[in-house]
Amino acid sequence: xxxxxxxxxxxxxxxxxxxxxxxxxxxxxxxxxxxxxxxxxxxxxxxxxxxxxxxxxxxxxxxxxxxxxxxxxxxxxxxxxxxxxxxxxxxxxxxxxxxxxxxxxxxxxxxxxxxxxxxxxxxxxxxxxxxxxxxxxxxxxxxxxxxxxxxxxxxxxxxxxxxxxxxxxxxxxxxxxxxxxxxxxxxxxxxxxxxxxxxxxxxxxxxxxxxxxxxxxxxxxxxxxxxxxxxxxxxxxxxxxxxxxxxxxxxxxxxxxxxxxxxxxxxxxxxxxxxxxxxxxxxxxxxxxxxxxxxxxxxxxxxxxxxxxxxxxxxxxxxxxxxxxxxxxxxxxxxxxxxxxxxxxxxxxxxxxxxxxxxxx
Amino acid sequence: xxxxxxxxxxxxxxxxxxxxxxxxxxxxxxxxxxxxxxxxxxxxxxxxxxxxxxxxxxxxxxxxxxxxxxxxxxxxxxxxxxxxxxxxxxxxxxxxxxxxxxxxxxxxxxxxxxxxxxxxxxxxxxxxxxxxxxxxxxxxxxxxxxxxxxxxxxxxxxxxxxxxxxxxxxxxxxxxxxxxxxxxxxx
Amino acid sequence: xxxxxxxxxxxxxxxxxxxxxxxxxxxxxxxxxxxxxxxxxxxxxxxxxxxxxxxxxxxxxxxxxxxxxxxxxxxxxxxxxxxxxxxxxxxxxxxxxxxxxxxxxxxxxxxxxxxxxxxxxxxxxxxxxxxxxxxxxxxxxxxxxxxxxxxxxxxxxxxxxxxxxxxxxxxxxxxxxxxxxxxxxxxxxxxxxxxxxxxxxxxxxxxxxxxxxxxxxxxxxxxxxxxxxxxxxxxxxxxxxxxxxxxxxxxxxxxxxxxxxxxxxxxxxxxxxx
Numbered sequence: 001x002x003x004x005x006x007x008x009x010x011x012x013x014x015x016x017x018x019x020x021x022x023x024x025x026x027x028x029x030x031x032x033x034x035x036x037x038x039x040x041x042x043x044x045x046x047x048x049x050x051x052x053x054x055x056x057x058x059x060x061x062x063x064x065x066x067x068x069x070x071x072x073x074x075x076x077x078x079x080x081x082x083x084x085x086x087x088x089x090x091x092x093x094x095x096x097x098x099x100x101x102x103x104x105x106x107x108x109x110x111x112x113x114x115x116x117x118x119x120x121x122x123x124x125x126x127x128x129x130x131x132x133x134x135x136x137x138x139x140x141x142x143x144x145x146x147x148x149x150x151x152x153x154x155x156x157x158x159x160x161x162x163x164x165x166x167x168x169x170x171x172x173x174x175x176x177x178x179x180x181x182x183x184x185x186x187x188x189x190x191x192x193x194x195x196x197x198x199x200x201x202x203x204x205x206x207x208x209x210x211x212x213x214x215x216x217x218x219x220x221x222x223x224x225x226x227x228x229x230x231x232x233x234x235x236x237x238x239x240x241x242x243x244x245x246x247x248x249x250x251x252x253x254x255x256x257x258x259x260x261x262x263x264x265x266x267x268x269x270x271x272x273x274x275x276x277x278x279x280x281x282x283x284x285x286x287x288x289x290x291x292x293x294x295x296x297x298x299x300x301x302x303x304x305x306x307x308x309x310x311x312x313x314x315x316x317x318x319x320x321x322x323x324x325x326x327x328x329x330x331x332x333x334x335x336x337x338x339x340x341x342x343x344x345x346x347x348x349x350x351x352x353x354x355x356x357x358x359x360x361x
Numbered sequence: 362x363x364x365x366x367x368x369x370x371x372x373x374x375x376x377x378x379x380x381x382x383x384x385x386x387x388x389x390x391x392x393x394x395x396x397x398x399x400x401x402x403x404x405x406x407x408x409x410x411x412x413x414x415x416x417x418x419x420x421x422x423x424x425x426x427x428x429x430x431x432x433x434x435x436x437x438x439x440x441x442x443x444x445x446x447x448x449x450x451x452x453x454x455x456x457x458x459x460x461x462x463x464x465x466x467x468x469x470x471x472x473x474x475x476x477x478x479x480x481x482x483x484x485x486x487x488x489x490x491x492x493x494x495x496x497x498x499x500x501x502x503x504x505x506x507x508x509x510x511x512x513x514x515x516x517x518x519x520x521x522x523x524x525x526x527x528x529x530x531x532x533x534x535x536x537x538x539x540x541x542x543x544x545x546x547x548x
Numbered sequence: 549x550x551x552x553x554x555x556x557x558x559x560x561x562x563x564x565x566x567x568x569x570x571x572x573x574x575x576x577x578x579x580x581x582x583x584x585x586x587x588x589x590x591x592x593x594x595x596x597x598x599x600x601x602x603x604x605x606x607x608x609x610x611x612x613x614x615x616x617x618x619x620x621x622x623x624x625x626x627x628x629x630x631x632x633x634x635x636x637x638x639x640x641x642x643x644x645x646x647x648x649x650x651x652x653x654x655x656x657x658x659x660x661x662x663x664x665x666x667x668x669x670x671x672x673x674x675x676x677x678x679x680x681x682x683x684x685x686x687x688x689x690x691x692x693x694x695x696x697x698x699x700x701x702x703x704x705x706x707x708x709x710x711x712x713x714x715x716x717x718x719x720x721x722x723x724x725x726x727x728x729x730x731x732x733x734x735x736x737x738x739x740x741x742x743x744x745x746x747x748x749x750x751x752x753x754x755x756x757x758x759x760x761x762x763x764x765x766x767x768x769x770x771x772x773x774x775x776x777x778x779x780x781x782x783x784x785x786x787x788x789x790x791x792x793x794x795x796x797x798x799x800x801x802x803x804x805x806x807x808x809x810x811x812x813x814x815x816x817x818x819x820x821x822x
Binding site: 034035037061063065066067069070071073074075076077078079080081083085099100103107208209210211212213216217218219220221222 | 591592593594595597604607610611612613614615616617618621624625626627628629630631632633635636637653654656657
């Protein structure tokens with residue numbers, strides 16, 4: 001296991017059986033969530049339902065918005081005041097939010113957005129998927145921007161990574177996406193729902209708090225004069241470069257002596273880890289590399305690990321999205337094969353084991 | 362050692378409550394555990410099912426793979442899940458709703474028929490504790506979970522509004538256990 | 549040296565020339581809004597929200613905290629701000645395309661929730677910044693760059709009457725439609741803006757003021773002709789007047805005298821004005 005992983009086993013405290021969606025919501029509360037704005041959509045409804053009762057207990061604000069379009073813009077308004085704020089949604093709802101997410105990125109406003117992915121395209125269904133990898137890691141809306149993307153793989157990480165997401169959002173003044181799926185959202189696991197470390201308290205000297213005894217502040221993403229808009233993009237780019245250096249998180253399992261490694265995130269990684277264990281039981285030297293941050297992908301760690309193996313298999317619950325990033329990172333000389341199931345299909349442990357054997361030779 | 366337990370029945374038979382209780386009990390026994398329910402539209406009709414995986418090691422896939430054991434409360438679920446149970450595994454079936462004639466895996470599965478609905482009715486006067494009677498049948502045939510921890514967990518987690526049901530439920534679990542044990546002795 | 553208040557520049561208005569077209573209503577509407585900010589002592593707690601459109605440059609003109617919003621989303625942004633920090637005075641300044649077309653959903657629901665926000669709505673019956681396309685408030689028969697033969701009600705629907713519509717929501721505390729075509733109307737508009745501020749200050753609900761103003765450039769008229777068009781055409785379709793006033797009465801003494809005309813009476817007075 002790699003030191004950057006935040007698994008439940010590493011935490012001390014009393015565990016309680018928690019649903020992933022609830023763990024995510026409580027992680028946000030523990031991080032000092034002040035406002036939640038959202039609109040119902042399956043399979044993430046436990047998040048707003050839980051927060052509608054929980055936030056009033058902490059003096060926080062819960063608003064059921066008229067649409068995801070409104071939710072994300074309420075998030076933007078609240079974020080501009082310096083409050084810790086989040087929304088959550090799925091599929092079509094996240095698509096509707098993209099305009100607002102682009103604004104949040106352009107405005108450099110911190111917030112957390114949870115996407116409990118449902119299968120698509122279109123209305124699709126409520127089954128688990130990882131079909132939104134591209135949307136999440138490419139920005140998703142218009143313009144040259146990124147959101148940070150965290151991919152939990154267990155209920156404890158639903159809590160821990162959401163907690164951490166607020167610190168990352170404040171540190172980089174950027175939206176942070178939690179990318180999970182219906183399995184992670186709906187399943188229950190033991191969770192220690194306590195802050196893993198004290199939360200970051202930053203002076204938000206950009207927040208709109210009223211220009212009392214100070215010059216007025218303005219938050220915007222439009223720069224009309226000269227090459228200001230170009231310069232603004234360079235400012236953002238410089239930030240993404242820092243994020244690429246400072247934020248990557250991943251987990252490695254059985255990679256030290258591995259000849260072959262499976263690369264997968266979230267639920268796919270959980271299923272793949274069972275396949276890796278079966279392969280090991282059969283004497284095959286197989287490991288697992290699990291990116292925890294999808295933007296930024298842990299490029300250096302991936303390269304370093306891959307240098308020692310003969311080949312890799314990327315497993316995703318889509319028809320091939322992260323695999324293209326992995327191939328781009330590792331170059332054409334490293335054999336990278338792919339196994340994926342789209343539209344709510346979930347790869348089985350056996351399927352993955354077979355693919356490992358097929359591609360190991 | 363890892364046990365994958367499938368619980369299935371129709372909506373209203375308390376399948377998800379049963380899974381939650383099993384998961385909490387396993388956790389109280391210090392095991393790693395994942396609980397995966399059916400969700401969304403599946404809740405509103407037809408069968409309800411959930412899977413609890415209990416292990417002394419961190420659990421990989423939380424998704425149903427090949428259940429070692431299945432507690433099945435109705436025929437529809439029996440027909441659906443009989444083929445996916447792991448070879449050498451076991452099905453505990455509710456005899457009030459499942460016909461043993463439909464059991465086709467005599468060669469590689471153990472079938473325990475329990476009159477769970479009848480036991481529930483006898484002990485509590487209602488059918489709502491069928492799930493608890495079935496749990497008892499499993500506890501009697503397998504030592505993964507202890508009846509004592511099940512009781513403690515039930516006491517600690519049953520919603521206060523349902524505390525009147527606490528003792529009857531515990532009694533039903535024990536009756537479910539006793540029925541299997543006596544059947545085994547008389548066999 | 550003393551400053552003559554009536555000729556002075558409101559403190560919350562920056563000392564810069566506006567980039568608005570000569571004869572456009574934004575300059576006067578800005579000033580009235582700034583006067584209200586000063587009057588109620590809100591410079592230190594106000595946040596202005598400027599959605600896409602001509603008024604997106606609000607931050608250049610107002611010496612208060614400001615934020616840009618996406619087209620149509622100002623009231624959602626305002627909701628987020630006000631809920632996160634109820635001590636802020638939240639002001640949106642929106643055009644007709646913004647508030648009544650792309651942002652209609654946000655407008656209606658913010659009104660329905662009765663958010664304590666003040667919305668200043670500029671109705672000039674056309675899309676200004678994008679080049680004179682049809683607005684939801686474009687008049688029947690009015691030629692725009694997307695209704696070259698004039699707006700046909702059978703095809704494009706009728707102009708949307710926001711002040712009337714907003715008045716229908718329980719969450720709206722104040723709704724009035726005003727114009728800026730002469731000093732008397734400007735004084736009325738000032739009172740209306742003050743009332744819309746008061747709705748928020750007294751936490752009574754949404755304060756809404758619709759200001760009829762000409763977009764001289766897209767009307768392709770001289771400023772004086774454009775003003776006449778407001779009087780003859782715009783006011784005929786959009787009757788001036790107070791459509792909703794449920795402000796607490798004890799507060800009325802702190803503001804300029806309330807407009808007392810009914811919508812009908814006001815409408816009648818318009819055609820005979822001056």
